[in-house]
Amino acid sequence: xxxxxxxxxxxxxxxxxxxxxxxxxxxxxxxxxxxxxxxxxxxxxxxxxxxxxxxxxxxxxxxxxxxxxxxxxxxxxxxxxxxxxxxxxxxxxxxxxxxxxxxxxxxxxxxxxxxxxxxxxxxxxxxxxxxxxxxxxxxxxxxxxxxxxxxxxxxxxxxxxxxxxxxxxxxxxxxxxxxxxxxxxxxxxxxxxxxxxxxxxxxxxxxxxxxxxxxxxxxxxxxxxxxxxxxxxxxxxxxxxxxxxxxxxxxxxxxxxxxxxxxxxxxxx
Numbered sequence: 729x730x731x732x733x734x735x736x737x738x739x740x741x742x743x744x745x746x747x748x749x750x751x752x753x754x755x756x757x758x759x760x761x762x763x764x765x766x767x768x769x770x771x772x773x774x775x776x777x778x779x780x781x782x783x784x785x786x787x788x789x790x791x792x793x794x795x796x797x798x799x800x801x802x803x804x805x806x807x808x809x810x811x812x813x814x815x816x817x818x819x820x821x822x823x824x825x826x827x828x829x830x831x832x833x834x835x836x837x838x839x840x841x842x843x844x845x846x847x848x849x850x851x852x853x854x855x856x857x858x859x860x861x862x863x864x865x866x867x868x869x870x871x872x873x874x875x876x877x878x879x880x881x882x883x884x885x886x887x888x889x890x891x892x893x894x895x896x897x898x899x900x901x902x903x904x905x906x907x908x909x910x911x912x913x914x915x916x917x918x919x920x921x922x923x924x925x926x927x928x929x930x931x932x933x934x935x936x937x938x939x940x941x942x943x944x945x946x947x948x949x950x951x952x953x954x955x956x957x958x959x960x961x962x963x964x965x966x967x968x969x970x971x972x973x974x975x976x977x978x979x980x981x982x983x984x985x986x987x988x989x990x991x992x993x994x995x996x997x
Contacts, residue, residue: 781856784852784853784856785853785856785857785860787850787853787857788850788852788853788854788855788856788857788858789857791846791850791853791854791857792804792854792857792858795831796810796813796830796831796854799831799832800812800813803861804816804858804861804862810832813858813861814861814862815862815863815864816858816864816865816926817858817859817863817864817865817866817926818855818856818858818859818864818865818866818867819855819864819865819866819867819868819921819922819925819926820858820864820865820922820926820928821851821854821855821858821859822851822852822855822867822918822919822922823919823922823923823926823928824839824928825844825845825846825851825854825855826844826851826918826919827841827844827915827919828841828842828843828844828845829841829842829928831845836906837905837906837907838906838907838908838929838930839929841910855867865922865925865926867918867922868918868921868922868925868941868944869941871945872921872941872942872944872945872948873917873918873921873945873948874917874945875917875945875948875949875952875953876945876949877942877945877946877948877949878946878949879946879949879950879953880950881946881950882943882945882946882947882948882949882950882951883950883953883954885939885943885946885947885950886898886947886950886951889934889938889939890947893909893930893931894909894910894911894912895909897954898911898912898913898951898954898955899911899912899913900912903930907929907930909930909931912951912955913955914955915951917948917952920944920947920948920951921944921948924939924944924947925944
């Protein structure tokens with residue numbers, strides 16, 4: 729009798745509760761469903777991004793054929809009227825179209841900056857299309873465009889590499905055959921960086937072997953510091969240098985002296 733009761737008690741103590749089985753099944757279903765939903769959502773996001781990118785490239789191709797193919801060719805191969813864009817990269821398109829230099833309004837010594845003719849979405853689509861045909865310089869990352877680098881080092885790099893054309897204060901300057909280096913005041917950090925990596929017009933290309941991304945960031949920092957600095961010496965006269973300042977003083981000073989002489993003579997008469 730004692731043995732029989734002990735065995736029954738052991739079976740009762742080791743028996744699993746029906747609620748525990750239900751809980752385990754529910755937990756398993758929840759984990760399986762959650763994992764499936766996570767994988768499905770990740771795949772859907774990837775497919776959506778791929779579809780959006782492809783749609784953007786196709787939109788860029790349509791814009792290119794309607795606005796750029798006359799000079800650059802239907803397949804970006806170039807023509808007598810415009811250079812090839814194979815390998816130009818997204819940065820070149822973003823700079824040229826984003827500053828209004830392209831589409832070109834008229835043939836000249838170089839393409840001038842003018843009002844932009846496309847929206848940001850259209851410019852991005854054009855850039856992505858050109859970049860999809862062949863690799864080239866990419867649009868710079870935001871971390872190099874914050875103008876929070878070393879302004880002193882950037883000013884030194886600018887004087888060594890850029891000041892001979894753009895002026896030590898970034899005010900621009902004349903070149904040969906009617907060409908010119910534009911002023912850098914008011915230019916966005918993105919376009920400054922893109923100009924350095926693509927070399928538009930007569931500008932040389934400063935790739936990462938010449939100037940690292942950190943160097944370019946420092947140069948941008950120096951230019952923005954110079955742009956926002958207060959001229960302690962009075963009106964900067966365009967920061968064109970001592971020749972322009974001396975000429976202004978000569979003309980203005982001599983003019984004042986002559987006018988004063990005439991006035992004194994007239995009063996004495």
